[in-house]
Amino acid sequence: MNEGCVGKVYPPTAPYEVGREKIREFAAAVREGNAACWDTEAARALGYPDIIAPPSFPMVLTLEAEHDAVHDPELGAANQNRFVHREQRFAYNRPIHAGDVLTVTVRLAGVDSVAGNDVVTYESTLTAADGEHVCTGRSTFVIFGQEGGDVR
């Protein structure tokens, strides 16, 4: 991989409007039962403007944005279609709520190699339409270069 790409910032993604039913669909998938993810009144009782997304929801936005970055020809990562998540962090300024319109700005934070496989780390910033910082993610993926290679 091209280490000269470390620090590269990709253009912000197209705005993503967070819908109530998308939040509920995601909450069901991760078995999130907290009422603030399901019921508008319950969310408002906690001081939120609308139902809020489960904590890991930003992955819906960051994965695609980071996936696109893995395919950056300048980076030159091998066999970009086979990758496995090794680490993930999200730090919030505030929860994501239905009605948010978010963009993701991806920065390549680091490249590495482990057992012959490429490892990439991205820092992704989620920003609301008014410019407010919502949360920042940090993702590390292992990209498997060899056909039939062992993922361990």
Place this chain on the structure above:
Amino acid sequence: MTVETAARPRYEDIEPGFRLPGRTFRVERKDLVRYGGAACDYNVIHWDDRTAVAMGLPSPIAHGMFTMGLALGVLTDWAGDAGAVVDFGGRFPRLVPVPNDGVGVELTVEATVMEKLEPPRLRLSVAVRLGGSDGGKVLTMPRTIVALR
């Protein structure tokens, strides 16, 4: 999905060493497909047996973020607020193959309060094990910050 509003724990009442109610989840292949759809994660390694075998795995693996999502739900359930988990990060030290056998696997979530930070924040250590409480760790989240109200 059951929606409940539980009494929320208070920062003042929690001391380091407090263990949250743990939970064991059964995870089948259909749960991976459902998560993949909801999360827009269509990576074949999470549903396609042929790809898994070609990569030396017994079967497709659970999404790390699915496992993390289950674990975070244990915290939000306890806190009574899905917005309470303000900072979290984890590693996936082992992959979780999920056979398409109608049985699947069990994941057990454990969470312990490690430290009281500036009110109303607590630092928790969270782990997910494959199987019961003696199973190997598949997710470790040593620095998970929960802000109570």
